[in-house]
Amino acid sequence: MSTPGYPSVLSALIILSLSLGLLSIFVGPAGLTVAQVIAALSGTSGDGDPASIIIWQIRMPRMLMGALAGAALGLSGAVLQGYLRNPLAEPGIIGVTSGAALGGVVAIHTGLAATSLFALPLLGLLGSLITVLIILGLAGFRGSPLTLILAGVAVTSLASALISLVLSLSDNPFALTEIVFWMLGSLQDRSLEHVGLAAPPILAGLGLLLFTSRGLDALTLGEYGAQNLGIGLDRLRYLIVAGVALAVGSATAITGAIGFVGLVVPHLLRPLVAHRPGRLLGASLFGGAALVLAADIVVRLLQPEYDIKLGVLTALIGAPFFFYLVLKTRRELIS
Amino acid sequence: MTLEFNNVSFSYGAGFSLHDLSFCLQPGECVGLIGPNGAGKSTILKMLAGIIKPSGGDIVLDDMKPEDLGPRVIAQKTAYLPQQRRFHWDISVRSLIELGRLPYRRRFGGLLPDDHRAVERAIELMDLKAHANRPVSNLSGGEQARVHVARALAQDAKFILADEPTAGLDPAHQISLMRCFAEHAKTGGSVLVSLHDLGMAARWCDRILLLDNGRIVMEGAPDMVMTRDNLARVYGIRAHVSRTEDGLVIATAGLSNDA
Amino acid sequence: MMKKIYSFGCTTVSAALLCTSLTAGSGQAHGEPGRSETAPRPQRIVSLNLCADQLLHAFGFDSRIAALSYLSTDPQYSVIAEDARKFRTVRGSAEELVAIQPDLVIAGPYTTKTTVAMLQRLGKRVLILPIATNFAQLRSNIASVGEALGEPGRAAELIRAFDRRLLGLKRRVTGKRPRAAVYYTNSVTQIAGSIESEVLKFSGYRNIAEELRLSPRGTLELERLLQVVPDMIVLGHRPEDYKTVLADNLRHPALGNYLRNHAWVAIEERLWICGTPVVLDAAEKLIHAWEKTTRGDRP
Numbered sequence: 001m002s003t004p005g006y007p008s009v010l011s012a013l014i015i016l017s018l019s020l021g022l023l024s025i026f027v028g029p030a031g032l033t034v035a036q037v038i039a040a041l042s043g044t045s046g047d048g049d050p051a052s053i054i055i056w057q058i059r060m061p062r063m064l065m066g067a068l069a070g071a072a073l074g075l076s077g078a079v080l081q082g083y084l085r086n087p088l089a090e091p092g093i094i095g096v097t098s099g100a101a102l103g104g105v106v107a108i109h110t111g112l113a114a115t116s117l118f119a120l121p122l123l124g125l126l127g128s129l130i131t132v133l134i135i136l137g138l139a140g141f142r143g144s145p146l147t148l149i150l151a152g153v154a155v156t157s158l159a160s161a162l163i164s165l166v167l168s169l170s171d172n173p174f175a176l177t178e179i180v181f182w183m184l185g186s187l188q189d190r191s192l193e194h195v196g197l198a199a200p201p202i203l204a205g206l207g208l209l210l211f212t213s214r215g216l217d218a219l220t221l222g223e224y225g226a227q228n229l230g231i232g233l234d235r236l237r238y239l240i241v242a243g244v245a246l247a248v249g250s251a252t253a254i255t256g257a258i259g260f261v262g263l264v265v266p267h268l269l270r271p272l273v274a275h276r277p278g279r280l281l282g283a284s285l286f287g288g289a290a291l292v293l294a295a296d297i298v299v300r301l302l303q304p305e306y307d308i309k310l311g312v313l314t315a316l317i318g319a320p321f322f323f324y325l326v327l328k329t330r331r332e333l334i335s
Numbered sequence: 336m337t338l339e340f341n342n343v344s345f346s347y348g349a350g351f352s353l354h355d356l357s358f359c360l361q362p363g364e365c366v367g368l369i370g371p372n373g374a375g376k377s378t379i380l381k382m383l384a385g386i387i388k389p390s391g392g393d394i395v396l397d398d399m400k401p402e403d404l405g406p407r408v409i410a411q412k413t414a415y416l417p418q419q420r421r422f423h424w425d426i427s428v429r430s431l432i433e434l435g436r437l438p439y440r441r442r443f444g445g446l447l448p449d450d451h452r453a454v455e456r457a458i459e460l461m462d463l464k465a466h467a468n469r470p471v472s473n474l475s476g477g478e479q480a481r482v483h484v485a486r487a488l489a490q491d492a493k494f495i496l497a498d499e500p501t502a503g504l505d506p507a508h509q510i511s512l513m514r515c516f517a518e519h520a521k522t523g524g525s526v527l528v529s530l531h532d533l534g535m536a537a538r539w540c541d542r543i544l545l546l547d548n549g550r551i552v553m554e555g556a557p558d559m560v561m562t563r564d565n566l567a568r569v570y571g572i573r574a575h576v577s578r579t580e581d582g583l584v585i586a587t588a589g590l591s592n593d594a
Numbered sequence: 595m596m597k598k599i600y601s602f603g604c605t606t607v608s609a610a611l612l613c614t615s616l617t618a619g620s621g622q623a624h625g626e627p628g629r630s631e632t633a634p635r636p637q638r639i640v641s642l643n644l645c646a647d648q649l650l651h652a653f654g655f656d657s658r659i660a661a662l663s664y665l666s667t668d669p670q671y672s673v674i675a676e677d678a679r680k681f682r683t684v685r686g687s688a689e690e691l692v693a694i695q696p697d698l699v700i701a702g703p704y705t706t707k708t709t710v711a712m713l714q715r716l717g718k719r720v721l722i723l724p725i726a727t728n729f730a731q732l733r734s735n736i737a738s739v740g741e742a743l744g745e746p747g748r749a750a751e752l753i754r755a756f757d758r759r760l761l762g763l764k765r766r767v768t769g770k771r772p773r774a775a776v777y778y779t780n781s782v783t784q785i786a787g788s789i790e791s792e793v794l795k796f797s798g799y800r801n802i803a804e805e806l807r808l809s810p811r812g813t814l815e816l817e818r819l820l821q822v823v824p825d826m827i828v829l830g831h832r833p834e835d836y837k838t839v840l841a842d843n844l845r846h847p848a849l850g851n852y853l854r855n856h857a858w859v860a861i862e863e864r865l866w867i868c869g870t871p872v873v874l875d876a877a878e879k880l881i882h883a884w885e886k887t888t889r890g891d892r893p
Contacts, residue, residue, distance in 0.1 A: 028815075028817050029815040029817060029818050030815070030817040030818045030820075030821040031821075032821070048855060050820050050821045050823055051821070053820055053848055053851070053852065054817045054820055054821060054848075057846075057847060057848035057851070058816060058817045058820075058846070058848050059817070082424075085423040085424070104839070105839075108837050108838065108839055109837050109838075111837055113837075114834065114837070170837060170838075172836045172837065172838050173836070174779065174780060174836065174838045174840045177780060177840060178838050178839060178840050181839055181840065182839075188781075188815075188842075188843070189781070189816055189842045189843040189846050190842075191842070191845075191846045191847050191848070192847060193847060194842075211442070213443075214437060214440075214442065217434060217437070218434060218437055219423065220422060220423050220424050220426060220431065220434065221417075221422070221423075221431075221434060221483075221486070222417065222419060222421055222423065224381070224384075224386055224415065224417040224419070225415075225417055225434075225486075227384070227385070227386045227406075228384050228385075228386065228410060228413070228414065228415035228417075229410050229434060229435070229437045229438055229490075230405075230406040230407040230408075230409065230410030230411075230437065230438040231406070231437075232406055256839075270424075274426060274427055274430065275424045275425045275426045275470070276424070276426050276430055277424055303809070303815060304807065304808055304809045304813070304815060304818070305807075305809060306809070307809055307811060307813065
């Protein structure tokens with residue numbers, strides 16, 4: 001076949017995300033020179049040197065958090081699309097990120113986040129868990145793409161309304177600005193502490209989701225076909241619910257809701273893996289990381305003149321894809 | 336080496352139920368499941384494939400209860416061809432047929448030589464060599480149906496459970512499919528196939544289960560079960576049944592109340 | 595609800611906005627507007643603006659205050675928070691004001707605009723107080739309030755006291771001109787044309803934000819803050835004062851580590867968010883912080 005082999009696709013994506021990760025270390029409003037960055041990276045500049053602090057304590061955690069969040073969103077998108085056999089399924093569109101953001105908002109504004117470090121990722125996880133369950137309950141397995149999107153719209157609006165409500169009740173002067181953070185997502189000032197909090201649950205979630213590849217492959221034949229191939233659909237469902245909640249929930253509690261990554265990445269990569277849902281997983285994991293890293297690099301190139309939120313960029317890239325996919329699946333949507 | 340139904344019953348809502356079904360699928364036989372729409376053919380096949388559970392009675396697969404075997408072992412022993420034949424992603428014909436090897440594969444492991452052999456054999460049997468690397472969406476409906484059968488054949492299961500597999504196939508491919516099932520039976524496997532084409536059932540099946548309204552009304556050799564009277568009673572049709580040198584030939588003439 | 599607090603700090607207001615729109619009250623429909631000697635001394639005064647609250651309060655005529663703005667009781671932003679609880683507070687809706695029947699309303703130039711327009715239509719006396727972004731405007735605001743209250747003498751007294759203290763502080767300022775950066779929640783800093791910038795300069799500092807190219811919102815990203823290595827970092831409220839994810843810039847370990855080895859001072863935002871004589875408390879702290887730093891003490 002004319003498509004490249006899976007190992008070369010996967011290694012290309014790994015190299016791409018690693019290079020973008022490295023590049024993002026060189027970019028930032030402080031405008032450090034290449035020489036300064038290299039000196040800081042190689043440890044030849046002093047400990048108290050501003051460049052060294054900027055690289056290791058500000059840009060490095062920001063890069064790591066971006067890569068983790070991107071991987072979580074890309075992989076979750078690929079898994080949800082494979083499971084629901086619907087190219088429009090995406091953590092943002094079906095409301096999982098909004099649920100997670102609501103969890104994050106509640107953690108911070110009830111003061112729980114200040115009491116216990118783990119409250120933030122935990123409530124994000126809980127928020128996404130509840131939304132995933134609502135979505136699967138409402139639109140579930142046999143739902144048409146239309147039901148899924150309607151359910152997603154309802155859940156997203158409800159979660160957004162609750163976010164605004166919590167922020168308004170908190171009577172804090174930053175409420176409006178904070179809503180923007182949660183709705184559009186940002187990697188601004190994410191620290192190594194954040195990475196430490198979010199990385200274990202995100203990695204656990206990614207691990208669970210990678211175990212779904214056989215089941216998703218088998219689902220190409222529909223539910224009965226998959227069951228006949230020895231796939232336990234209940235077990236698959238638990239894996240997906242837990243994996244998406246862990247990965248998207250903990251990432252979103254730290255970065256806010258970054259949209260469309262889970263839609264665009266699997267869509268772009270599907271032809272490269274010959275449309276095989278199982279192989280799409282590894283590819284979307286690295287593809288998601290690469291997309292978020294690239295978007296954050298653009299965000300920082302525009303600073304300080306423009307303060308563009310990460311989610312604005314991903315939406316600018318993602319929304320046209322969404323329109324295109326809606327057009328493509330229109331017949332199915334109407335029926 | 337049998338697949339048995341012992342006093343199995345099943346009910347779905349208020350309208351539909353199966354009552355006290357018992358039969359046994361022996362090695363070396365191709366059994367035809369016939370009966371009007373809603374008689375319970377698909378439900379029986381789904382229960383045998385382990386997709387739905389009976390509400391009473393037992394299914395016994397090789398002297399074991401399916402619950403004790405686990406889904407993977409069941410998948411190695413029974414290949415099921417659902418009536419709904421949709422491909423949800425546009426993967427290649429070969430990748431699709433390779434799915435039949437999932438019950439044998441280790442997690443994250445690649446295909447082994449055994450797997451490749453089974454896949455190539457299935458491609459050959461279903462006459463798909465020319466299409467093996469094409470995306471399934473490029474294929475005609477009949478070709479897609481053969482891809483499904485090839486997937487089931489690649490599964491290398493003793494018991495093949497097929498729900499109207501000939502629907503949508505041209506006569507030549509219908510015959511080669513039924514011949515393939517007969518071949519499978521001859522080599523020690525068993526096939527249970529639901530059919531609406533009574534002629535096909537009569538010609539290729541060793542035994543017929545005639546179903547009506549959730550019950551097995553008759554069971555036996557085709558010429559014993561598929562009589563004019565039985566077909567009139569169960570289907571409400573007038574049929575010409577004649578014995579030829581090619582076997583039983585059944586032609587439908589009209590509805591029984593036409594006369 | 596967003597309290598429009600940062601608009602005070604970040605906006606340059608031209609002197610043209612000094613529009614004392616004193617409309618004639620009921621008793622003197624044809625009198626010359628704004629002439630204190632002809633206007634009666636108002637007895638039911640309402641302030642709709644945090645800065646006006648504090649100026650009005652400084653005059654010391656508690657019995658003549660009918661209501662202050664709801665922000666006046668917020669300890670983060672008001673130096674009179676404790677005392678303000680004695681008064682009725684209003685959010686600035688037209689409805690509240692009609693019920694109170696004030697004879698003088700003092701408002702800011704940007705907020706509660708519709709209420710102000712309605713009051714003016716009803717012929718109420720309204721004083722719109724410009725935002726004081728420098729000491730000259732600060733003095734002029736005291737004078738306008740004094741005039742509207744019919745207490746120009748008290749206004750002059752307040753201005754004299756302010757200038758006396760200003761002079762005293764000026765003697766302590768050295769000529770070194772250290773570089774200072776204001777760093778608030780959500781990376782907000784104070785750019786040129788704010789009272790904070792004026793106070794910084796008076797206290798002997800150069801405001802780094804005036805030298806850097808900043809976004810129009812006036813934000814200074816953490817990595818730029820650390821890169822420019824200011825001689826003094828001026829912080830506002832602590833991250834735990836408000837539960838918001840936007841205070842994560844203040845919780846960032848990179849900032850925490852940096853502050854352990856560099857000079858910084860915390861100036862409560864209520865001291866200098868408004869152009870009132872209290873800004874000299876902020877100036878005193880800033881001067882003191884530099885004195886300590888040059889003596890070699892760590893903050």
